[in-house]
Amino acid sequence: MNQTAIHRLLAEYEEKQITPARSEELFRLRLAANLSIIKHLFSSLYPEDEHPGMFDKLVNRLPLLFSKRPKELRALDLERTYGRNDHWYQSEQLVGMQLYVDHFSDNLPGLISRLPYFEELGVNFLHLMPLTTRPAGENDGGYAVNSYTEIEKRLGSKKDLLRLTKEMRKRGMYLMLDFVVNHTSDEFSWAQKAKQGDSRYRDYYYTYPDRDIPDQFERTMPEVFPETSPGNFTYNPEMQHWVMTVFNKYQWDLNYANPEVFIEMISILLEKINYGVDVVRFDALAFLWKKLGTSSQNLPEAHMLISLFRLCMQVLAPGVIILAEAIVAPKDITKYFGNGILEGNECDVAYNASLMALLWNSVATKKTNLLYKSLRSVPEKPDSATWINYVRCHDDIGLGYDDQLIEELGWNAQSHRRFLLEYYCQRLHWSPAKGMMFMYNPKNGDGRITGSTASLLGLEKALELQDEEMKSHAIAKILLLHGIILSFGGIPMIYAGDEIGTLNDYSFLQIPDKKEDTRWLNRPRQNWETIAELGDSKNETAEIFYRLKHLISLRKELPVLADRNNLQLHNTGNPHILAYERTGPGEKGLLVICNFDEAEQVIDAGWVHSLGYGQNSGFKDLISGSRVELSSGLLPLPAYGQLWIVKD
Incomplete structure (x- = not known):
C-alpha cells in the first residue's frame, strides 16, 4: 500500500476529516494492497484455465459490495483499522456471553431490554446463537440455515437486529453472529433449485447419481454424528442423487471447489455483517474443502479458502474480525490463525477448545499434569490473534486429547477417556457430576459429554442430597474455572445461565425433535425470577453471581490481562496445582x-x-482483598481455591 497516501489519510482521520470520497479512496488502496495475494489464493484454488473469467467476476463484485457498506460502519472500520483501537479484541475490558435469544429473552426486542443486565454483570460482548430462518423440525439448533440474512420471525426482524446493534454500539458492546459457512439446510433456495433439476445449483453441493464416488469418500472420511447421522451421504429421492451431508441428513455441504459458491458466499457474508456485526463466527470451517482419499478435514485448501474470505473482508470491512470454530487436535488449532504465507491472514480469534477440555480433565482427575503437558505442546499463536476461553458452551465436551501425551503420563488413552465419560455421565456412584453422554460410538468407544456447568461440577447432586460440603465444593469449582478463563489470556466467554449456577434442563426429553440430542440438556431457559431475587437472596445462585461479577470487575482493573502473548506457565511441583503468570512492560505482574x-x-x-x-x-490476594498470612514456609490453598497475587 502507498505509505504516503496512507499517512495523509491517517492525518485526516485524526482530524475527523475523512469523507465518503476518502473512504472510497481507502477501499481502493486496500484492494490494491491485497490484490496480488487474493489472486494467488484464488488462482491456486480455481485455476484460470479451468474456471475462466471467475477471478475477474470476483474483483468486479468487490466495489459493488463495498458500496453497500453503511457509512456508520465504514467509520467504525477506519477507527479499528487506522485508529487507536486496532486490537480491541485483545483488551482486558472484554468479557463475553453466549446465549440463545429465545431461551434468554424470547426475542430481539426482549434482548434489547436486557442489556442493563449484561452491564451489571460486566459483560460487553455477546455471541447470539443462530437468528436466521431454519426448518420447522430438526434444525441443529439453527445451524441448518434456510437463509443467511432473513431473521426467524419468532425472534424478531431485521429492524430489530439493526436496533440492537445500534444500541449495543452506544453502550460500547460488541456482537458476534454465526456464519454457517460449511453447509445449508435442504430447504435453502439453492438446495430447492437443485432438487428441481437445476444443474447449476446441483454443482453448489456434492451430488452424485450413484454410490461410486460417495463410497470412495466414505473410505477415509470419519463420521461426525455416528448415532444419529451415520455416514456422510444421504439419498435425495427428488433429485435421485446422493448428496454429501457430513453433519445431518438435512444439512447439505457446500461445494467450494466451485468458485461460484465462494463468490456467492462472500456477497452473503458482507450483507450479514452490514447489520452491525463485529465478529463473524465461521462455523465448522475445518470441513470446508473435500478431497477423495483424505479425511476432508483441516486440508490446506480449507486454509487457503479461509484466508481468501479474510482478505476480501480486509478490503470490504476491515473492522470486522473472524472467529475460527475449529474444534480440532491441539496441534492444529493455531494453524487457523495462518501459517507460512498465510500467517496472520486467516482468523483473528479461535476457540481455546484444548484449554476447555483440559480443565474438565483436571476437575475429574484432580491433577494438572495433562493440562501442563498439552498446553506446552500447542504452538504459540501470532501476536495479532487471541483466544476465546470458555468453560461451557451450547455444544458437547469432546475428549480431543493427544493420545501420546496421555500415554507419556503412564495412562492408557482409551481407558482414560472411558473414565472421563463414566465420571461425568453418572456411571460412577461416587462422582458428583450429573451429565449425559452424546454421540457414543461403539466402534471405538469414543463419546462426548453434555450437561450444564453447575450440574457437571456437582451442584445439582449436592442440592438433591442436601450435602453442604458438596455444594461448597461445587460453587468453588464453578468460580475456579471461570477465574481461569477470566485471567488466562483472551476473551472470556460465559455461557448464559452459568453466572447463576443453572442446572440441567431435562425438558428436552419430552420434545420429539430434540429428545435424541442430549446437547439440549445444557441449553436451558434463563431464569429471570431467580435473577429478580438475587439482591435479596443468600443462596448458591446469588453467591455465584456476585462472586463472578467481582472476578469480572477485577479483570477489567488489570491491564496486564490484555492478551499480548504474555502468559507463562509455572510448575510448582504439586500435581494438583495450576500456576501461571501474566506480565507486561510497565505493568504489575x-x-x-x-x-x-x-x-x-x-x-x-x-x-x-x-x-x-x-x-x-x-x-x-486480589480476589478476597485480604492478606494470606504465612505460619510456615508453605503457602496454603483451600479446596478448589484460587489466588490472584499482584506484584508489590
Whole structure:
C-alpha cells in the first residue's frame, strides 16, 4: 500500500476529516494492497484455465459490495483499522456471553431490554446463537440455515437486529453472529433449485447419481454424528442423487471447489455483517474443502479458502474480525490463525477448545499434569490473534486429547477417556457430576459429554442430597474455572445461565425433535425470577453471581490481562496445582494459583517470593482483598481455591 497516501489519510482521520470520497479512496488502496495475494489464493484454488473469467467476476463484485457498506460502519472500520483501537479484541475490558435469544429473552426486542443486565454483570460482548430462518423440525439448533440474512420471525426482524446493534454500539458492546459457512439446510433456495433439476445449483453441493464416488469418500472420511447421522451421504429421492451431508441428513455441504459458491458466499457474508456485526463466527470451517482419499478435514485448501474470505473482508470491512470454530487436535488449532504465507491472514480469534477440555480433565482427575503437558505442546499463536476461553458452551465436551501425551503420563488413552465419560455421565456412584453422554460410538468407544456447568461440577447432586460440603465444593469449582478463563489470556466467554449456577434442563426429553440430542440438556431457559431475587437472596445462585461479577470487575482493573502473548506457565511441583503468570512492560505482574483438589494443598512460599510476589510475612490476594498470612514456609490453598497475587 502507498505509505504516503496512507499517512495523509491517517492525518485526516485524526482530524475527523475523512469523507465518503476518502473512504472510497481507502477501499481502493486496500484492494490494491491485497490484490496480488487474493489472486494467488484464488488462482491456486480455481485455476484460470479451468474456471475462466471467475477471478475477474470476483474483483468486479468487490466495489459493488463495498458500496453497500453503511457509512456508520465504514467509520467504525477506519477507527479499528487506522485508529487507536486496532486490537480491541485483545483488551482486558472484554468479557463475553453466549446465549440463545429465545431461551434468554424470547426475542430481539426482549434482548434489547436486557442489556442493563449484561452491564451489571460486566459483560460487553455477546455471541447470539443462530437468528436466521431454519426448518420447522430438526434444525441443529439453527445451524441448518434456510437463509443467511432473513431473521426467524419468532425472534424478531431485521429492524430489530439493526436496533440492537445500534444500541449495543452506544453502550460500547460488541456482537458476534454465526456464519454457517460449511453447509445449508435442504430447504435453502439453492438446495430447492437443485432438487428441481437445476444443474447449476446441483454443482453448489456434492451430488452424485450413484454410490461410486460417495463410497470412495466414505473410505477415509470419519463420521461426525455416528448415532444419529451415520455416514456422510444421504439419498435425495427428488433429485435421485446422493448428496454429501457430513453433519445431518438435512444439512447439505457446500461445494467450494466451485468458485461460484465462494463468490456467492462472500456477497452473503458482507450483507450479514452490514447489520452491525463485529465478529463473524465461521462455523465448522475445518470441513470446508473435500478431497477423495483424505479425511476432508483441516486440508490446506480449507486454509487457503479461509484466508481468501479474510482478505476480501480486509478490503470490504476491515473492522470486522473472524472467529475460527475449529474444534480440532491441539496441534492444529493455531494453524487457523495462518501459517507460512498465510500467517496472520486467516482468523483473528479461535476457540481455546484444548484449554476447555483440559480443565474438565483436571476437575475429574484432580491433577494438572495433562493440562501442563498439552498446553506446552500447542504452538504459540501470532501476536495479532487471541483466544476465546470458555468453560461451557451450547455444544458437547469432546475428549480431543493427544493420545501420546496421555500415554507419556503412564495412562492408557482409551481407558482414560472411558473414565472421563463414566465420571461425568453418572456411571460412577461416587462422582458428583450429573451429565449425559452424546454421540457414543461403539466402534471405538469414543463419546462426548453434555450437561450444564453447575450440574457437571456437582451442584445439582449436592442440592438433591442436601450435602453442604458438596455444594461448597461445587460453587468453588464453578468460580475456579471461570477465574481461569477470566485471567488466562483472551476473551472470556460465559455461557448464559452459568453466572447463576443453572442446572440441567431435562425438558428436552419430552420434545420429539430434540429428545435424541442430549446437547439440549445444557441449553436451558434463563431464569429471570431467580435473577429478580438475587439482591435479596443468600443462596448458591446469588453467591455465584456476585462472586463472578467481582472476578469480572477485577479483570477489567488489570491491564496486564490484555492478551499480548504474555502468559507463562509455572510448575510448582504439586500435581494438583495450576500456576501461571501474566506480565507486561510497565505493568504489575499477576500470578494466578489454582487448586484442583478437594483437600487443601500447599506450595513453597519461597518459590512465590523468588518470582517477586509478596513479602516474607504473606501475600495480598486480589480476589478476597485480604492478606494470606504465612505460619510456615508453605503457602496454603483451600479446596478448589484460587489466588490472584499482584506484584508489590
